[in-house]
Amino acid sequence: MEIKKSEIKGTTKVVGLIGYPVSHSLSPLMHNTAFKKAGIDWIYAPFPVHPDSLEDAIKGLAALGIIGVNVTIPHKENVIQYLDEISDEAELIGAVNTIKVRTDETLYGANTDAIGFRTALEKDGGFEIAGKKIAIIGAGGVAKAIAVVCALSGAEKIILTDIVEEKCDAIIKIIKKANKKIKSAYYKSGDAELGQAIKGSDLIVNATPVGMRSNDGSPIPTAWLPDKGFVFDTIYNPTETPLLKSSKQKGLKTQNGILMLLYQGAAAFEIWTGIKPDIKVMKEALFSSEK
Ligand code: NAP
Numbered sequence: 516m517e518i519k520k521s522e523i524k525g526t527t528k529v530v531g532l533i534g535y536p537v538s539h540s541l542s543p544l545m546h547n548t549a550f551k552k553a554g555i556d557w558i559y560a561p562f563p564v565h566p567d568s569l570e571d572a573i574k575g576l577a578a579l580g581i582i583g584v585n586v587t588i589p590h591k592e593n594v595i596q597y598l599d600e601i602s603d604e605a606e607l608i609g610a611v612n613t614i615k616v617r618t619d620e621t622l623y624g625a626n627t628d629a630i631g632f633r634t635a636l637e638k639d640g641g642f643e644i645a646g647k648k649i650a651i652i653g654a655g656g657v658a659k660a661i662a663v664v665c666a667l668s669g670a671e672k673i674i675l676t677d678i679v680e681e682k683c684d685a686i687i688k689i690i691k692k693a694n695k696k697i698k699s700a701y702y703k704s705g706d707a708e709l710g711q712a713i714k715g716s717d718l719i720v721n722a723t724p725v726g727m728r729s730n731d732g733s734p735i736p737t738a739w740l741p742d743k744g745f746v747f748d749t750i751y752n753p754t755e756t757p758l759l760k761s762s763k764q765k766g767l768k769t770q771n772g773i774l775m776l777l778y779q780g781a782a783a784f785e786i787w788t789g790i791k792p793d794i795k796v797m798k799e800a801l802f803s804s805e806k
Contacts, residue, residue, distance in 0.1 A: 522558075523558060524556065526556055527556050527557065527558055528555075528556060528557045528558075528582050529557070529558055529560060529579075529580070529581050529582065530546070530557065530558075530559050530560075530581065530582050530583045530584060530585075530787050531543075531559055531560040531561060531562050531581065531584050531585070532559070532560075532561050532562060532584060532585045532586075532587060533562045533564045533569075533572055533573075533584045533585070533586050533587070533590060533594075534562075534563070534564070534585075534586065534587035534588055534589075534590060535563055535564055535565055535566060535588070535589060535590070536563055537561040537562065537563050537587065538561070538563070539752070540561060540587070541751075541776065541801055541804050542559065542585060542776075542780060543559050543560065543561055544800050544801070544803075544804055545776075545777070545780050545797050545800050545801050546559035546780060546784060546797075547559050548796055548797065548799075548800035549780075549781075549784055549792040549793060549796055549797045549800070552792075552793045552796040553788070553790060553792060553793065555788065555790075557582075557788070562584070564590070566589060566590070566593070569590055569593060569594065569597070570597055573594060573597040573598075573614075573622070574597065576614070576616050576622065577616050577620040577622070581616060582615070582616060582787050583613065583614050583615040583616055583783075583786065583787040584613075584614050585612055585613055585614075585780075585783055586611055586612050586613070586614060587612065588656070591610040591611060591612055591656045592609060592610050592656065594611055594614070594624070595609070595610075595611055595624060597622070598611065598614065598622045598623065598624040599621040599622050599623065600621065600622075600623050600624070601623070601624040601625070602623075602624070602625040602626065604625070604626055604629060604663070604667075605624050605625050605626040607663050607689060607692065607693055608626050608628075608629060608659050608660050608663045608689070609659060609689065610626055610628075610656050610659060610660060611624035611625065611626055612625075612626055612627055612628050612779065612783070613625045613626070613627050613782070613783040613786055613787075615786050615787055625782075625783075625786055626660055627778075627779040627780075627782035627783050627786070628657055628660040628661075628775070628779050629660040629661070629663060629664035630664070630778060630779065630782050631774075631775040631776065631777070631778040631779030631780075631782065632660065632661050632664055632747075632749075632775045632778075632779075633664045633668060634774075634775075634778040635747075635770065635772075635774035635775040635777070635778055636718075636745075636747060636770065636775075639770070639774050640745065640747070640768070640770045642718060642745045642747075642768070644664075644665050644668040644669065644670050644718075645668055645669035645670070646669065646670075646671050647670055647671060647717040647718055648670075648671055648672045648674070648715060648716045648717050648718075649665050649670050649672070649673050649674070649716060649717065649718045649719075649720065650673075650674040650675075650676070650712065650713045650716040650718070650719045650720070651665075651673065651674070651675050651676075651720045651722050652676055652704075652719065652720065652721050652722060652723055652725075652734045652735060653676075653677055653721065653722035653723030653725075653734070654675050654676070654677035654679070654682035654683045654685075654686050654701075654722075655677075655682070655722065655723070657722045657749055658675070658677075658686065658720075658722035659686055659689065661720055661722055661749075662675065662686050662689070662690050663689060663690060663693050665690075666690035666693040666694040666697050667693050667694065669694070670694075670697060671697070671698060672697065672698035672699065672700070673687075673690055673697060673698075673699050674699070674700050674701065674702070674712045674713065674716060675687065675699070675700075675701040675702075676701060676702045676703070676704050676706070676709055676713075677701075677703075677704060678703070678704050680701065680703045683701030683702075684701065686701075687699045687701060700712060704734075709739075710735075710736070710738065710739040713735060713739045713740075713741070714739055714740070714741050715741070716741060716744060717741075717744050717745065718744060718745045718746075718747065719735070719740070719741075719744070719745070719746045719747070719762075720746075720747045720748075720749065721734055721746075721747070721748040721749060721750065721756070721758050722749050724750070725758075726748060726750050726753070726756030726757055726758055726759075727750055727752065727753075727756075731756070731757065732757050733756070733757040733758040733761055734758060735758070737761045737765070740761065740762055740765050740767060741767070742765075743766075743767065744767055744768070745767065745768045745769070745770070746758065746759060746762035746767050746768070746769045746770075747769075747770050747771075747772075748769070748770070748771050748772060749772040749775060750771060750772050751771050751772040751773040751775075751776055754771055754773070754805055755771065756771070759771060773801055773802070773805075774798075776801065777794070777797055777798055777801055778794075780797060781794055781797060784797075
């Protein structure tokens with residue numbers, strides 16, 4: 516039997532992902548490819564952490580010599596209480612998706628979902644947020660990051676909708692702090708006026724998980740789609756959700772969440788290592804997983 520030499524050594528630095536579940540994640544593939552390309556002796560590992568064990572897991576990071584972690588569903592908000600300092604943006608959003616263990620063992624939290632969304636939309640999608648009317652479907656964790664970055668980037672108006680109206684109200688309060696001039700409105704999902712509000716938007720963002728499961732439809736009826744504009748789905752698996760499919764059929768510009776994942780990962784890489792990753796290589800790794 517041929518014995519393959521392990522690439523993990525006694526000196527290997529460890530980062531990873533804390534969430535529940537984490538088995539679906541593309542982040543290990545993306546980061547481990549980028550570490551290899553950068554020629555640094557680092558690995559990115561998945562850590563499934565049950566909500567009951569979150570405090571123990573976070574406290575154990577420094578003890579284990581872990582350099583940092585990404586944080587995903589369902590811990591992005593709860594984790595803040597265990598950190599020593601968080602970025603202004605993460606404070607405003609109220610969620611952290613990247614933790615760095617500093618050399619003095621204090622824990623610093625940031626939110627790179629917001630910059631990931633903006634970079635994907637503006638750089639690759641060619642859509643400028645400033646001055647636009649933006650409708651966000653779903654008012655959970657990722658919607659908060661998207662709403663804040665849209666408000667900070669000078670959006671004219673933000674419309675929110677969720678099954679639970681209070682979640683929209685809470686986000687509106689946050690975005691008003693970020694941008695005093697911004698106009699806003701929210702509707703309970705299924706509300707009669709919601710269709711008109713969405714139809715008048717320049718950008719529609721799906722920030723719900725609706726479209727991930729094989730029997731899912733679109734989170735909004737096709738009749739609500741505007742005649743022109745942009746539709747962004749935060750979902751990246753499947754690559755084309757029913758919402759994106761019907762938007763494309765209507766001639767709208769569309770984008771899925773894969774590049775948002777890429778840029779949030781690139782920002783996290785830089786926070787941990789202090790060096791810029793090779794974006795092209797990270798992107799190739801992500802797209803290879805789609806084949
Ligand atoms: P979340 O916190 O659970 O938020 C989703 C929200 O949407 C919940 O408030 C949910 O309400 C609401 N919702 C569900 N169905 C709806 C509908 N038909 N109409 C209106 N609102 C509805 O989840 P999250 O962390 O924000 O993640 C949302 C999605 O973003 C995930 O599926 C993931 O694919 C994507 N995401 C992508 C990236 C990326 O980098 N591309 C990063 C993070 C997340 P209930 O709780 O009442 O169901």
